[in-house]
Amino acid sequence: MATVLKSKSFQKNLFFSIGGIFLVFAVCFSFYQYGREKDYKIDILHSRLQMYNYEMMQSLGEEGILNDSIFAAYTRTHGIERMRVTVINKHGEVLQDNNYKEVDSLSNHLERHEVKEALVKGNGYDIKRTSQSTHETYFYSATRFNKLIVRSAVPYSAELTESLQADSGYIYYAIALTLLLAIALYWNTRRISRHVGYLREFAVRADKGEELDRELERRLPDDELGEISHTIITLYWKLRHSEEDKVRMKRQLTQNAAHELKTPAASIHGYLESILDNPEMPAETRQHFLERCYAQSERMSRLLIDMAQLTHLDEIPVSSTEKTGRQSKTDLVPIIHNVLEDTALQLNKKGIHLIEELPKSIIIQSPLSSPEGILYSVFRNLVDNTLAHGSGATWIRIAYDNGEFTFADNGIGVPPEHLPYLFERFYRVDKGRSRKLGGTGLGLAIVKNAVAAHGGTTTALPTPEGGLTIKFTFNHV
Numbered sequence: 001m002a003t004v005l006k007s008k009s010f011q012k013n014l015f016f017s018i019g020g021i022f023l024v025f026a027v028c029f030s031f032y033q034y035g036r037e038k039d040y041k042i043d044i045l046h047s048r049l050q051m052y053n054y055e056m057m058q059s060l061g062e063e064g065i066l067n068d069s070i071f072a073a074y075t076r077t078h079g080i081e082r083m084r085v086t087v088i089n090k091h092g093e094v095l096q097d098n099n100y101k102e103v104d105s106l107s108n109h110l111e112r113h114e115v116k117e118a119l120v121k122g123n124g125y126d127i128k129r130t131s132q133s134t135h136e137t138y139f140y141s142a143t144r145f146n147k148l149i150v151r152s153a154v155p156y157s158a159e160l161t162e163s164l165q166a167d168s169g170y171i172y173y174a175i176a177l178t179l180l181l182a183i184a185l186y187w188n189t190r191r192i193s194r195h196v197g198y199l200r201e202f203a204v205r206a207d208k209g210e211e212l213d214r215e216l217e218r219r220l221p222d223d224e225l226g227e228i229s230h231t232i233i234t235l236y237w238k239l240r241h242s243e244e245d246k247v248r249m250k251r252q253l254t255q256n257a258a259h260e261l262k263t264p265a266a267s268i269h270g271y272l273e274s275i276l277d278n279p280e281m282p283a284e285t286r287q288h289f290l291e292r293c294y295a296q297s298e299r300m301s302r303l304l305i306d307m308a309q310l311t312h313l314d315e316i317p318v319s320s321t322e323k324t325g326r327q328s329k330t331d332l333v334p335i336i337h338n339v340l341e342d343t344a345l346q347l348n349k350k351g352i353h354l355i356e357e358l359p360k361s362i363i364i365q366s367p368l369s370s371p372e373g374i375l376y377s378v379f380r381n382l383v384d385n386t387l388a389h390g391s392g393a394t395w396i397r398i399a400y401d402n403g404e405f406t407f408a409d410n411g412i413g414v415p416p417e418h419l420p421y422l423f424e425r426f427y428r429v430d431k432g433r434s435r436k437l438g439g440t441g442l443g444l445a446i447v448k449n450a451v452a453a454h455g456g457t458t459t460a461l462p463t464p465e466g467g468l469t470i471k472f473t474f475n476h477v
Contacts, residue, residue: 018185026178045154046125049141052079053150062148071096080154084131084138088115088149095148107132109151118142118149264296271296330371332362332474336398339379346387347396352409357399364474366454378450381443382407382470393467408469419460423448447472 056074057065064070065087075085075098087096092110094103109115117124126140131153138153271289275281281289340347340354347354368374379398386396390411399406414422421427425445447470448458455475463469 018189022181022185023178026174029174042125042127045139046123046141049125049139049152049154050123050143052083052152053141053143056085057143057145057150062145065148065150066095068096068101072098079152082155084153084155086151086153088142088151090119090144090147090149112140112142114140114142114151115149118144118151264300267296268293328366328369328371329363330366330375332364332375333358333360335372335375336379339376339383340398342380343383343387347383350387350393352386352393353395355395355397355399357397357401359400362400364454366475368453371454374450374453378447378472379407381447385443386411386468390467403473405472405474406469407471408463408467410463410465410467413462413467414460416462419462422460423458444470 056078060067060070060074064074071087075083079085083098085096085098086094086109088094088109092108092112092115094100094106094109097103097106100106113126113129114124123141123143125142129140130137137156139156140151140153142149142151271293275286275289336358340356366375383396386393386409390409393409393411395410397406397408399408423444425442427445444460451458451472451474456473458470458472461469461471
């Protein structure tokens, strides 16, 4: 219920904010358009009177206009009913007026607005001014011709007043259009509010930890807002599944670690218990039991070290170098040579020949300040994996070409169905045999995580000659 009320409040705020802006604009535009239309009609009347002034001047000329009989005859036969026509010189003195024969009694017109504009601009008009002589309200329009100014005027009758008023039809049109736009705005704000309501309901339920289904997602419409909402919900599900996967992996790691540690711990406990329960045990048997305890403790130590490395790799942000910009440059060739020197005796003992196809230097970027240890473990785990599980291998090839490392052997290889899972933690192709060989099941997981921490990828493939090939890349300089 609270979500529905908030959704309606959001819709109301959005509707009134956008509608208010539009209404202010519509009112301002209406006043502006009203003034423009009124000015337009005044300009039309002014133009008509200007045409009358020009036609009279062209028909009569200055001499004819100044002739009383000619002027009186023209104004009687031409013009609008009750039109007043006045001829004024540039000093403002009235020379002719069709309403007054004794023009000398008329006052000076130099200060009249239309006359002043005509002297400056060539023509001018004045709206709704009362005549001092006739005491009637006129619309005046004056035109300057050299030394004379011809002024025509029409009285402000009811017809003229109505004709000069702006047409109110467009106002009704604007009101109708505003109502239609208000309906459209209401419909769109309601649609947006509905989307926001869906997302708010989804967020509230997710925040409370309630069970979420796909019902909200199915109710989203097929438009741009629906796509955005769908993307947000999809991102949530991906993050949720990612978190669930992390929790599952941690739980699985804990269970597997406990299982892997339980076997050597039980062996150590059994051997020591046998030694303590049999004080008269022969020295050779006692020595054998102690050696087995030591071997199992070594296995536990390796397992704990590998788990610590994986935990450290999990804590390295994937984009740490992009955010902080702190990167260290490391040459991998000396690290690889150190690994090969440390494992040379074991390789020789198993009759494995080393094929090295490396350049003099391979510089990579690392998010770690001292990455040598982690990078050493990558190549060491690859060699140890071949030593432990590459039965029958006669050679190991370490090559580098076009930014990609290739680590291959020609041992017994791995069945194709197991290749996608080789880099999972504690995964073993032959679980019983791997435990006998002392492996922890974390070596290749460390390889994958260490490579990923340096911006690379890892892939397992079968060697064409038989055996296992692992290809991987690093974030190179």
